[in-house]
Amino acid sequence: MGKKGKAAARERREQRRRNVTLLRAVPYAPHQRWWDSLSLAPSSAGRAVAVVTGANRGIGYEAARQLAAHGLHVVLTSRDAARGRDAAEQIRAAAGVSVEWRRLDVTDAASVGEFAAWVEHTHGGIHVLVNNAGVNFNRGADNSVEFAEQVIETNYFGTKRMIEAMMPLIKTSPHGGRIVNVSSRLGRVNGRRNRIGDVSLRDRLLNDDQLSEELINEMVMKFLEQTKQDNWFSSEWPQMYTDYSVSKLAVNAYTKLLARRLLDRPEGQKIYVNCFCPGWVKTAMTDWEGNISAEEGADTGVWLALLPQDQATIGKFFAERREISF
Numbered sequence: 001m002g003k004k005g006k007a008a009a010r011e012r013r014e015q016r017r018r019n020v021t022l023l024r025a026v027p028y029a030p031h032q033r034w035w036d037s038l039s040l041a042p043s044s045a046g047r048a049v050a051v052v053t054g055a056n057r058g059i060g061y062e063a064a065r066q067l068a069a070h071g072l073h074v075v076l077t078s079r080d081a082a083r084g085r086d087a088a089e090q091i092r093a094a095a096g097v098s099v100e101w102r103r104l105d106v107t108d109a110a111s112v113g114e115f116a117a118w119v120e121h122t123h124g125g126i127h128v129l130v131n132n133a134g135v136n137f138n139r140g141a142d143n144s145v146e147f148a149e150q151v152i153e154t155n156y157f158g159t160k161r162m163i164e165a166m167m168p169l170i171k172t173s174p175h176g177g178r179i180v181n182v183s184s185r186l187g188r189v190n191g192r193r194n195r196i197g198d199v200s201l202r203d204r205l206l207n208d209d210q211l212s213e214e215l216i217n218e219m220v221m222k223f224l225e226q227t228k229q230d231n232w233f234s235s236e237w238p239q240m241y242t243d244y245s246v247s248k249l250a251v252n253a254y255t256k257l258l259a260r261r262l263l264d265r266p267e268g269q270k271i272y273v274n275c276f277c278p279g280w281v282k283t284a285m286t287d288w289e290g291n292i293s294a295e296e297g298a299d300t301g302v303w304l305a306l307l308p309q310d311q312a313t314i315g316k317f318f319a320e321r322r323e324i325s326f
Helices: 003-024 034-040 058-069 081-092 109-123 148-169 199-206 213-229 242-262 294-306
Strands: 049-052 073-078 098-103 128-131 177-182 271-276 317-319 322-324
Touching: 003 294, 049 058, 049 109, 058 073, 058 081, 058 098, 058 128, 058 294, 073 081, 073 109, 081 098, 098 109, 109 148, 128 148, 128 294, 148 177, 148 213, 148 242, 177 242, 177 294, 199 213, 213 242, 242 271, 271 294, 294 317
Parallel strands: 049 073, 049 128, 073 098, 128 177, 177 271, 271 317
Antiparallel strands: 317 322
């Protein structure tokens, strides 16, 4: 792509950002606020409940803050107790919002089980799950896979573990439950700059008839085995932030697979699952080198969680409130 092409692409991205900023300022109309009707239902115990993982800072914090500002009760989770409590207190300082903190480590099956039991006992279930908890140890031009196992365990297996634990607790409603997975364009199967070089694997990941949980798990385990043997370079994995990109590739594939399983649920028991890329966000994860704020980065995820039922989608990948390809 030449200089003119890059400049045009940059201008298109900036225009999308400006458009989303304008849309974010438009309040939801009363008939669009499906979560308000849940609090009025005889069987409902208060506000609609949203769980946001890894929410003591960055995109997770902003997602929690925005959902609370829209009127949902937010359970903000964090591995770090002090930071989690502080984050909840900061959000609670705004008038009219409802938020509480709970410790959760998505890499620990016991922690996830305890959290699910607490949610069921305390709230009877949830309406929205935002899987944000994630790690990336690379910065700038770095591309180390030293922490690949932790990255895969947190970003992919942690997300899957939370979905498996919380899906039975998603309350039935005419509006459907919502699962939103925070992902990345770096994990696109056919991304122009960062796609995997194994054509056969690419084809299988994109083919609904061949996509399976076994295939996704085999892919990440093969990658981890090669990182231990220090021969992962030869397998044409993504070239940028390789371990993080593979983890998000797995999240994207699992989102598609889960959507296929949920597609035929009857009305009243629908669960809409989607993933989104927040963009290059100025957070601690990027050493504050991003080009958009955490508020902007969280927007598409919040938008997906709150879409009216007649606009709700399933098994899609989004960025800047528009669908993009896997």
